[in-house]
Amino acid sequence: MENIVKNQKKFIDKVKKLNENIKKYYNILTMGCQLNENDSEKLAGMLEEMGYESTEDLNLASVYILNTCCVRENAEEKLFGKLGELKKLKYQNNGIIAVCGCMMQEKHIQDKLKNSYPYVDIIFGTHTLQNFPEDLYNSIIGKKKVKDILDIDGEIYEGLPIKRNSNKTASVTIMYGCNNFCSYCIVPYVRGRERSRKPEDILKEINNLAKEGYKEVTLLGQNVNSYKGREDYGFAELLRDVQKIEGIEIIKFVSPHPKDFTDDVIAAIKDCNKVSRLLHLPLQSGSTEVLKKMNRKYTKEQYLKLVDKIKAQIPDVLFSTDIIVGFPEETEQDFEDTLDVVRKVNFEQIFMFIYSRRVGTVADKMKNQIPEDIKHERFDRLKNLFEEQVVLNNEKYIGTTQKILVEGVSKNNSKMLTGRTDSNKVVVFEGSQNLIGNVINLKIISEHKWYLKGEKKFP
Ligand code: 5AD
Ligand code: SF4
Numbered sequence: 001m002e003n004i005v006k007n008q009k010k011f012i013d014k015v016k017k018l019n020e021n022i023k024k025y026y027n028i029l030t031m032g033c034q035l036n037e038n039d040s041e042k043l044a045g046m047l048e049e050m051g052y053e054s055t056e057d058l059n060l061a062s063v064y065i066l067n068t069c070c071v072r073e074n075a076e077e078k079l080f081g082k083l084g085e086l087k088k089l090k091y092q093n094n095g096i097i098a099v100c101g102c103m104m105q106e107k108h109i110q111d112k113l114k115n116s117y118p119y120v121d122i123i124f125g126t127h128t129l130q131n132f133p134e135d136l137y138n139s140i141i142g143k144k145k146v147k148d149i150l151d152i153d154g155e156i157y158e159g160l161p162i163k164r165n166s167n168k169t170a171s172v173t174i175m176y177g178c179n180n181f182c183s184y185c186i187v188p189y190v191r192g193r194e195r196s197r198k199p200e201d202i203l204k205e206i207n208n209l210a211k212e213g214y215k216e217v218t219l220l221g222q223n224v225n226s227y228k229g230r231e232d233y234g235f236a237e238l239l240r241d242v243q244k245i246e247g248i249e250i251i252k253f254v255s256p257h258p259k260d261f262t263d264d265v266i267a268a269i270k271d272c273n274k275v276s277r278l279l280h281l282p283l284q285s286g287s288t289e290v291l292k293k294m295n296r297k298y299t300k301e302q303y304l305k306l307v308d309k310i311k312a313q314i315p316d317v318l319f320s321t322d323i324i325v326g327f328p329e330e331t332e333q334d335f336e337d338t339l340d341v342v343r344k345v346n347f348e349q350i351f352m353f354i355y356s357r358r359v360g361t362v363a364d365k366m367k368n369q370i371p372e373d374i375k376h377e378r379f380d381r382l383k384n385l386f387e388e389q390v391v392l393n394n395e396k397y398i399g400t401t402q403k404i405l406v407e408g409v410s411k412n413n414s415k416m417l418t419g420r421t422d423s424n425k426v427v428v429f430e431g432s433q434n435l436i437g438n439v440i441n442l443k444i445i446s447e448h449k450w451y452l453k454g455e456k457k458f459p
Contacts, residue, residue, distance in 0.1 A: 004130060005159050011133035012049045012161075018140060019051035026052040027061040031078060032069025034254060035220050036101055038171045039129055040067050043100075045161030046132055054163075058086070062095040063136070068103035070186050072356040079103065083117050090119060096139055098122035100129065104149055105190035108359060122146045126191055127154030153177060153192035158201050168405065168437045169216040169250075170209050174202055174238065178222035180257065182284070183295045183362035184327060184355060187222055194222075199229035203241055210247030215439055216405055217242065219253040225260040235260075236268035243272035249439050250405060250422065252276045255322075258283075258306055259297045270314050277314065278348055278423040281307070282322040286341030287334035290327050295362070300337055307345050318423045320349035325382055326375030327355045328366035335378050339385055346393060348423050350386050354379050387449075394425075394447035402427065404442050404454065406435045421452070429454040 026047045030040040043065055044054060055061050064086050069075045079099070090097055097120050103109045104125040113120055121139045124132065127150040135146045156176065164170055177192040178185075206217055219242070221227060227235040235256075242251050251274045256265075258281055269275045281303075285291050288299040298306075310317055323338060342350070354375045357364045404419035410428050411418075417431045419442075428451055429442055442454035 004155075005157055008046075008130060008133045008160075011137045012046060015050040015133060015137050015140065018137075024052050024063070025055040025057075025061045026063040026065065027055055027058055028065040028067060029082060030067045031075045032067075032071060032102065034171055034218065035173060035222070036067050036069055037165070038173050038220060039101065039126075040065070041162050041164050041171070042129060042160050043067070043132055044163040048163050049161050050133060050136070058089055059093070061089075062093050064090070064095060064097045066097070066099045066101075068099060068101035070103040070106060070109070070190060070358070072353065073358075074356075076103065076109070080112075080117075083120065087119055096121045096136065098124070098132075098136070098139075100124045100126075100132075102126055102187070102190040105151075106186075106359070110147075110149070120145075123149065125149040127152070129154075130157040130160060153195065156195055156197055158197075167212075168214065168407070169218065170214045171218045171220050172202060172205055172209070173197070173220045174224060175221035175227050179226070180223060180297075181295060181362075183293060184324060184358065186358040186361055189360055191222065194226060194228075196228050199233055199238060199241065202229075202238065203245070206242055206245050206248060210245050213247075213437070215248065215437070216250040216252065217248055219251070221253075222255070223257045223260065224253045225256040225262070225265050234264070236262070236264040239265070239268040239272050239275060243274050249274060250276060252278075254280050255282055256280065258303055261306055261310070266310055266313050269310075269317075276422050277316050278318045278320055279310065280320045280322075283338075283341060283345075284322060284324050285327060285330070285334065286338035287330070288337070290330055290334045290337075293329065293363070293366070294324075294327060300341060304341065304344060318348040319345055320351070320424070321345075321347050322351045322353065323382065324353045324355050325378040326370040328363055328370065329368045330355075330370055330378075335381075339382065342382065342385055342389070346389060347386070348393060348425075350382070352379060352382055352386075391447070391449055394449070394452065397421070397425070397444040397452055398447060399444065401441050401443055402454065403439055404429075405439050406431070406437065408436055409433065418451075426451040427454045428452070429456060431456055 028040050030036050068079050086097055099120055104123055122135050128148045131148055135148050139146050175196040177194045178188045179194045181188050225235045284294055286300050402421045404427055406417055406419040410416040416428050418428050444452050445455050446453045
C-alpha cells in the first residue's frame with residue numbers, strides 16, 4: 001500500500017514540474033454527502049501539491065473536477081447540466097475535465113459519458129481516488145482519455161495529502177463501504193463492502209488535527225457504529241480514545257445505524273462529554289411494514305424503544321434523522337406511522353427525502369411505485385409537521401446557556417457573529433471577530449424558527 005502512495009508522489013512531482021513557472025488553478029464541484037466532501041479534500045490536497053491553486057472562477061481554472069453522488073436522481077441531472085456548461089470553457093482554457101465519485105461506479109452512467117460526453121478527459125471511481133496524480137499526468141502528457149475504475153473493493157490508503165475546507169472543524173473517515181443493502185440504496189453497490197481504518201491511523205490523524213488547532217471532529221462512515229478496528233476494538237472504544245485527545249472539544253459522527261446502536265456505544269457516549277448530544281439516528285420510515293421492505297432490520301417499536309433507552313441513559317440527548325417518503329407500496333397508514341414517530345421523538349432536525357428509484361436496487365423492481373403527486377403531498381405534510389415542532393422545540397433553549405463553536409461573521413448582518421450549538425442550531429450574537437474558531441458559552445435570549453439569538457455571558 002505504501003508503495004502505491006509513494007508511486008503517486010512521483011506523479012505529483014512530475015505534474016508539479018509541468019506546472020513550474022505557470023500559475024494554474026483547479027475547481028472542484030462536490031455533490032452528495034460528507035464522505036464525498038472528504039474525498040474532495042483529498043483531491044484538493046493532491047492538486048495543491050502538484051502546484052495548482054483553488055479557484056471559484058471557472059474561467060481561470062484548467063482542471064475541473066466533478067465529484068458525483070448517485071443516492072438520488074437529481075444529482076444526475078446536475079452532473080449532465082454542469083458538463084454542458086464546462087464544454088466551452090474546457091476548449092477555451094485547454095483544460096481537463098475529470099469526473100469521479102459514486103456515479104462513476106454505475107455501468108449505465110459510464111456508457112452515457114462515453115457516448116454523449118466525449119470531451120470528458122478522466123473518469124475515475126470511488127476505489128481509485130489515490131491514482132489521481134497518475135491519471136492527471138497521463139491525461140496531460142498523452143492527451144488521451146483516462147478511465148480508471150475498479151469494480152472490486154478498494155484498499156485503504158494512508159498518508160495521502162489533504163487540504164481541508166475549514167480550519168476549525170474536520171471530517172475524518174473511519175470506515176469505507178456498507179454491508180447493509182437497504183433495498184432503496186445504491187451505496188453498497190458503488191462503495192463496496194465495509195472496511196475499517198486502523199485505530200492507530202485514525203487517532204494519529206485526530207492528534208495531528210488537535211495540534212493544528214482543530215476543535216471539532218466528525219467521524220465519518222456509511223455505518224459508523226459497525227466500525228471494527230480490531231477484534232476487540234469497535235466504535236465505543238474509538239469514541240473513548242478520541243475523547244482523550246487534548247484540544248479536541250467536540251466529537252460528532254455520521255451516520256450510525258439503529259440496529260448497531262449497542263449498549264457499549266450508548267455507555268461510551270454517556271461517559272464522553274465531548275461527544276455531541278445531538279445524535280443522528282436515521283429512521284427512514286416509521287412503519288414496521290415499510291421498514292421490513294426496506295431491509296432496515298428494526299421495527300417501529302424497536303426504534304422508539306432505542307430512543308427511550310438512549311434518553312434514559314443520556315437525559316440531555318437530542319435526535320436528528322433521515323426520512324424517505326413515498327417508498328414503493330407505502331400506504332396512507334404507513335405514512336401516518338412515520339408522522340407518529342416524528343411526533344413522539346420530537347426530532348431536532350429532519351433530513352427529508354422523496355423516494356428516488358435507483359437502477360440495480362431491490363426497491364426499484366417493486367411493482368407498486370408511488371405516484372409523484374402523492375409523494376410530494378406526503379413530503380409537504382411531513383415538512384409542515386416538522387416546522388410546527390421546530391418552534392416548540394426552540395422554546396426550550398430560551399434562558400439556557402449553550403456551548404457554541406463560533407464559525408464566522410453573519411451573512412445578513414456584519415456586526416453579528418454566527419455559530420452553532422452542540423445540537424447544530426444556528427445562533428446569532430454580537431461579539432468581536434477574535435472569537436471566531438473558539439468554543440464559548442452563550443445565553444439564548446430568543447428564537448426565530450431557523451436560528452436562535454444569543455448573548456455573551458462574560459464580556
Ligand atoms: N431515495 C431517496 N432517499 C434516499 N436515501 C438513500 N437512498 C435513497 C433513495 N433511493 C436517503 C436515506 C439516507 C440518506 C443519506 O439518503 O435517507 O439515509
Ligand atoms: Fe445505504 Fe442503508 Fe448502507 Fe446507509 S446503511 S449507506 S442507507 S444501504
